Amino acid sequence: xxxxxxxxxxxxxxxxxxxxxxxxxxxxxxxxxxxxxxxxxxxxxxxxxxxxxxxxxxxxxxxxxxxxxxxxxxxxxxxxxxxxxxxxxxxxxxxxxxxxxxxxxxxxxxxxxxxxxxxxxxxxxxxxxxxxxxxxxxxxxxxxxxxxxxxxxxxxxxxxxxxxxxxxxxxxxxxxxxxxxxxxxxxxxxxxxxxxxxxxxxxxxxxxxxxxxxxxxxxxxxxxxxxxxxxxxxxxxxxxx
Amino acid sequence: xxxxxxxxxxxxxxxxxxxxxxxxxxxxxxxxxxxxxxxxxxxxxxxxxxxxxxxxxxxxxxxxxxxxxxxxxxxxxxxxxxxxxxxxxxxxxxxxxxxxxxxxxxxxxxxxxxxxxxxxxxxxxxxxxxxxxxxxxxxxxxxxxxxxxxxxxxxxxxxxxxxxxxxxxxxxxxxxxxxxxxxxxxxxxxxxxxxxxxxxxxxxxxxxxxxxxxxxxxxxxxxxxxxxxxxxxxxxxxxxxxxxxxxxxxxxxxxxxxxxxxxxxxxxxxxxxxxxxxxxxxxxxxxxxxxxxxxxxxxxxxxxxxxxxxxxxxxxxxxxxxxxxxxxxxxxxxxxxxxxxxxxxxxxxxxxxxxxxxxxxxxxxxxx
Numbered sequence: 001x002x003x004x005x006x007x008x009x010x011x012x013x014x015x016x017x018x019x020x021x022x023x024x025x026x027x028x029x030x031x032x033x034x035x036x037x038x039x040x041x042x043x044x045x046x047x048x049x050x051x052x053x054x055x056x057x058x059x060x061x062x063x064x065x066x067x068x069x070x071x072x073x074x075x076x077x078x079x080x081x082x083x084x085x086x087x088x089x090x091x092x093x094x095x096x097x098x099x100x101x102x103x104x105x106x107x108x109x110x111x112x113x114x115x116x117x118x119x120x121x122x123x124x125x126x127x128x129x130x131x132x133x134x135x136x137x138x139x140x141x142x143x144x145x146x147x148x149x150x151x152x153x154x155x156x157x158x159x160x161x162x163x164x165x166x167x168x169x170x171x172x173x174x175x176x177x178x179x180x181x182x183x184x185x186x187x188x189x190x191x192x193x194x195x196x197x198x199x200x201x202x203x204x205x206x207x208x209x210x211x212x213x214x215x216x217x218x219x220x221x222x223x224x225x226x227x228x229x230x231x232x233x234x235x236x237x238x239x240x241x
Numbered sequence: 242x243x244x245x246x247x248x249x250x251x252x253x254x255x256x257x258x259x260x261x262x263x264x265x266x267x268x269x270x271x272x273x274x275x276x277x278x279x280x281x282x283x284x285x286x287x288x289x290x291x292x293x294x295x296x297x298x299x300x301x302x303x304x305x306x307x308x309x310x311x312x313x314x315x316x317x318x319x320x321x322x323x324x325x326x327x328x329x330x331x332x333x334x335x336x337x338x339x340x341x342x343x344x345x346x347x348x349x350x351x352x353x354x355x356x357x358x359x360x361x362x363x364x365x366x367x368x369x370x371x372x373x374x375x376x377x378x379x380x381x382x383x384x385x386x387x388x389x390x391x392x393x394x395x396x397x398x399x400x401x402x403x404x405x406x407x408x409x410x411x412x413x414x415x416x417x418x419x420x421x422x423x424x425x426x427x428x429x430x431x432x433x434x435x436x437x438x439x440x441x442x443x444x445x446x447x448x449x450x451x452x453x454x455x456x457x458x459x460x461x462x463x464x465x466x467x468x469x470x471x472x473x474x475x476x477x478x479x480x481x482x483x484x485x486x487x488x489x490x491x492x493x494x495x496x497x498x499x500x501x502x503x504x505x506x507x508x509x510x511x512x513x514x515x516x517x518x519x520x521x522x523x524x525x526x527x528x529x530x531x532x533x534x535x536x537x538x539x540x541x542x543x544x545x546x547x548x549x550x551x552x553x554x555x556x557x558x559x560x561x562x563x564x565x566x567x568x569x570x571x572x573x574x575x576x577x578x579x580x581x582x583x584x585x586x587x588x589x590x591x592x593x594x595x596x597x598x599x600x601x602x603x604x605x606x607x608x609x
Contacts, residue, residue, distance in 0.1 A: 050476065076478035088473035090466050092582075101466040104459045105478035113459070153478055 001064065003028045003188050004049070004157055009058035011044050011212075018044040020212035021058070026157075031179070031189045033203030033220075035196075037232060041212040042192045043085065046161055049190070050082045051075045062157065076105055081155035083146035085162040085192075089134035095121070096130040098145055102152030120152045123185075124178060140171040147178065151187075158182065160191045164198050172198050200224065208232065274600045282596075290442060294435045303434040307506070309547040310441040311499065315520075316527045316539035317448045318495040322488045323525065324534035325461060327468020328378065329386040331521050332393025336366040336493045338400070338516035340500020345417050345510060346409045348428070355429040359501035363494040370493030371486070378485045381471075390518065397516040416511025419504065429505045437506050444502065448495055452536055455491075464488055465534070519566065523550070526569045530576050532583020541585050546572070 004026040011019040019041045026032050036042050048055045049062075054069035061067070067075060072082075081102075090098050099117035100110070107113050121127040126144055129137070134145060143163045150158060160179070164172045176198050183189055193199040199206065200220040208216040208223055210232040216223050223229055297303055319333050343365055344358025377388040401414045411417070424430050431437060455461045466474035467481035474481055504510045523546075531542025549572075550565035557564040580586055 052472075071480070072475040073478045073480045076476060082476050084473060084476070088470040090469040090473070092469065093465065097462070097465075101462050101474065101479065102477045104462055108459050110457055110459070110462075113462075149473075149477055 001028075002026060002061075003063060004190070005059075005061040006045070006049070007059040007061065009045065009048055009055045009060060011041075011048055011053070012056045018212055019048065019055070022209065022212070022214055024207050024214065024217070026188055026190065028188055029183065029186060031183055031191060031202055031204050033199040033206040034190065034192045034209060035194070035199060035206060036209035040209045042209055043161065044212075045209065046082075046159060046190075046192055050080065050159055076153050076155075079154070079156035080159065081150035081153045081157070082159040083143070083150050083161055083163055085165065087139075087142040087146050089137070089142055089145055091133075091135040093134060094131050095126070095134055095137070095145055095148075098134050099148045099152045102149040105153040117152050120148050123151070124148050139166050140168070140174075143167065143175070144178070147182075151182070156188060158187050158189045160189060160193075162192055162194060164193055164195050176202055271600055271604060274603050275596055278596050278599050278603075294438050300434050303438060305548065305551050307434060307438050307441055308551065309543050310438075310445050311502065311506075312523070312527055312547050313540045313543035314441060314445045314448055315496060315499050316524050316531070316543060317445070317452055317536075318492050318499065319524045320528055320533060320539050321452065321455065321492040321495075322485065323492075323528055324538070325456065325464040325468060326485045326488045327464075327534075328381075328485065329383075329525065330389045330492075331386045331525055332373075332389035332391075332518075333492075333496055333524050334516050334518065334520040335393035335396045336370065336496040337500040337503065337520060338396065338512070339366045339369055340497030341504040341510045341515045342400070342411065342417070342500075343497070344501040345419060345504045346411070349417060349419065350408075350410060354427060355501050355505055356427075359498055362501055363497040366493040366497030366500075367490045370489050374486055374489040378489060379482055390521070393516060393521055394518065397512050400512045400516060414512060416509060416514070419508040421508055429501070430508070437502075441502060444498065449536065449540075451491075451495075456536065460484060460487060468534075519563075522566065523569070526566075526573055530569070530573055530584060532585030535583065535585045535589075537589065538583050538585040541588060542583070545584070
């Protein structure tokens, strides 16, 4: 059974249709990449899944259940976690504190939550920085913190919004390794990303969105040679001949 | 640390493990020593404040100290929502007023002990807090602050203009006088200041303990997270509005208890002395200067600012009434420029350094 399904999801802001009848599905354990030019509606689709706002039309189905319009904190308890494109650490607090907030999603005891937070940090080789103030972290570590926090909520579906933007190539490789490792832990992952090298290496399947519509879907190789995709990125003159 | 030189002699195959183990153990020992020092110092302070009335016989000084504790208590209550939840309530005096008026009306008209009226006032304050909090706690920044000011001022004007609220006599701007007829614990009324001292000390210790407990609980983590980055907190499973509403309820309840204390302490309440913006602002000033969102901040703030207020009233009271608020303003500007997180931050750092040095001294002394 599919873990996540979008059926004709449409999101309109006033007269603007940001997402237009988007359908996609994700199997358990899959890494799905979502790409598209700037302003294509990737983040809007992402926010519809994460519960930031409900879709105007269509259905978002998670684990067989329609989750349209449910609040982010309820979705989090159902097993959907996300990161933010612009990182939002609780800046005055330590790394451990940040991750413990996430761990409280499944327990009310501080001892348990902290123990779980430390486990997650160890999993990501991040426990040496657990006492660092999160505002003192480098951008790569802040992105890692975003993932650690989301992971501490014990998600089944992890939504990653441009976790590699702004990283150096070596850091990108490290992040790719982390995401692969998370999939091995049995987590289904949806990745929005602009860095093609990373998303091609990472994704089992890729969905391409342009002007809110899905224009292509398939393995990285299929998508890379798709005529519509090349047009969308490079303009109409660059048809494949 | 002397850890590195000692592990050099160890097994070469597992140098990291032994070093880690050694560092862990010595760090642990250090932590234990530091915890002990903290506990001893805390105990010393506790004994000091418990013994203080035996040393200070002047009622004036005792009065000043009671007011320091009173404001430390009020600010700590305020801190639950104003500090941890990251909003800025500027009308908390209204809950003080609700507490004061409720217990006073109940005891004057119905002969109910203020000890009981205190809790009725607390519950009424929670209801009032929900009326103002449920629609406004979702607002960010200045809007919540403005809403609380408007609410508090509205209530004050209302109380000043009505003699009777239903069957309850509020007596408008003239306020209510509590005749000191039944002195004793049953009626929360004393001729000496010493019992008031111990009551407000007890209340302060309770609210401090509660704040400490909350700050280490799920609620505390959720409040801090929601206050700093609401969107991120929501994505991590935090119902930010609900956490804020709970904090607001706690804060209102405990603020109202202080209202009853104030009424019984001064035996005279009127709208200007309880529901005034001066008090609301003074609480916020103390919190901001001491450090919002910290446990020590409100106490430090009250310790530093209350004497300023009392002394300025003694020396400038006739010429420049309200001088203390001017001084507060200047201090607040300076603190916000140089220590935006309040005075507790540098002071905590100094305290930590002293404790560390003491711990080093003990550990070295022990090795010899």
